[in-house]
Amino acid sequence: MLAHFTNVITVFLMVAGLFIITARGNLIKKLVGLSLFQTSVYLLYITPGKLIGGTAPILSPAYTVYSNPLPHVLILTAIVVGVSTLALGLALTVRIREAYGSIEEDEILALDHSVEDDEARESH
Template identity: 75%
Template sequence: MAALQELVNHYNHWIAVFLMVAGLYVVVARGNMVKKLVGLSLFQTSVYLIYLTPGKIIGGTAPILSDEFTVYSNPLPHVLILTAIVVGIATIALGLALVVRINEAFGSIEEDEIFEKDVEA
């Protein structure tokens, strides 16, 4: 029972872990290059949750200097994740751009089809 309680209390971590594994699975299992990138994005996003979870304090607000608030969330993880999101966007954008070029060059974005063509070429 205690174990179950433990599980439920850390549900946000479990969600993060689930998203992470699901993302990785898509990257590995899918042959479609766009879907791979979607998986990759999912994988990256899960990490954002890992950062944000410990940074958030229930009932806390943004760290504004004011007498009305005494409980603040830690701003640093949020800032870090803002940066990470930017990096993530750049990565996905570059990845998608590459997929467009691959489609132009090979006429397909399915990995197995491309590898077949590559053997012929």
């Protein structure tokens, strides 16, 4: 259990994030879940790249154990992607709040349905 500590944390964050996305109706909370889910992937990549006692990959006779730098670089990109997704999600939430006056999924759906009913009545 302890040997797989980082893996356990990774999977916990992953599942917790997915759970929040599906279980919460608040658009902000959903985004929190999404961020948590994406963050867990950063750990998935980075932890295997780190060797205990390893240094940055600098060629020197003094060091023999190196950490793999590639996962870190990849995750830098993934963090940028995660930040932009979150920013865009929040921007959309602001616009939704302006248009609907709510950020609760069920209230928004109810508003949409009432509009659809009106449209149907108009056309008949």
